[in-house]
Amino acid sequence: MRLAVPGRRAASGLSPAHALAYPLRRGSGGAWLVGLPLLLLFPLTFVLVFGYALQATRASVADSASPPPRPHLDGRLLRDGALTFALVAALTLPFVVLVWIGGGAMSNVLHPTRDAFFNRIYGLLAACLLIAIPWGLLLLLLLPANVAAYCASGRLRDLLDPVLAFRRVSERFLDWNLATVAMVTGWLLGFAALGLLCVGFLPGAFYAILVSAHATASLAPRTASPSPG
Numbered sequence: 001m002r003l004a005v006p007g008r009r010a011a012s013g014l015s016p017a018h019a020l021a022y023p024l025r026r027g028s029g030g031a032w033l034v035g036l037p038l039l040l041l042f043p044l045t046f047v048l049v050f051g052y053a054l055q056a057t058r059a060s061v062a063d064s065a066s067p068p069p070r071p072h073l074d075g076r077l078l079r080d081g082a083l084t085f086a087l088v089a090a091l092t093l094p095f096v097v098l099v100w101i102g103g104g105a106m107s108n109v110l111h112p113t114r115d116a117f118f119n120r121i122y123g124l125l126a127a128c129l130l131i132a133i134p135w136g137l138l139l140l141l142l143l144p145a146n147v148a149a150y151c152a153s154g155r156l157r158d159l160l161d162p163v164l165a166f167r168r169v170s171e172r173f174l175d176w177n178l179a180t181v182a183m184v185t186g187w188l189l190g191f192a193a194l195g196l197l198c199v200g201f202l203p204g205a206f207y208a209i210l211v212s213a214h215a216t217a218s219l220a221p222r223t224a225s226p227s228p229g
Contacts, residue, residue, distance in 0.1 A: 084159075110123065146161070183212045
């Protein structure tokens with residue numbers, strides 16, 4: 001007899017542990033071929049990058065064994081990208097204000113150099129280090145579970161409602177922990193390991209985006225199938 005265990009994965013074979021290998025699956029070349037230029041032009045293509053992250057998440061919800069999809073430009077990608085960017089920006093803005101205020105306060109108290117400009121820079125860096133952890137935790141609490149639900153349902157409330165995010169995390173806390181570990185590890189590998197191998201910043205960042213997309217898909221509702229485009 002099998003017992004239902006709260007927090008079990010949504011679909012067979014969809015595990016956050018597999019997310020680290022997801023960007024390197026056979027057939028992923030098309031995603032890399034288009035994704036790297038998008039990142040290179042990020043100041044102009046940020047909406048497309050955010051939209052593709054959701055497109056990859058939706059593809060993993062549909063078929064966890066498939067390779068990363070080649071970016072497909074359509075209205076849904078643009079809409080999802082704009083919505084996700086606006087959400088991330090809204091969550092980030094208060095922390096930017098705190099960094100600015102905290103950096104100024106630190107530069108007035110700490111004087112590592114005799115130059116006011118560099119004191120200000122060092123103050124901002126110190127404030128960033130202090131605020132980065134709560135900012136990252138907030139994004140991890142509010143975004144992955146809601147993004148996964150939105151990719152499955154297509155309902156805007158599933159993406160934007162913070163109460164639903166906390167409820168989903170509490171109901172599947174173990175799955176959320178595994179997914180966030182995969183995401184954080186992916187970004188560490190993307191920026192550190194791949195950078196040390198002289199592969200470059202852009203491939204490392206794209207690798208981390210794909211890891212995060214696949215790990216996020218593991219948080220989709222257990223009976224979910226991706227919403228039609």
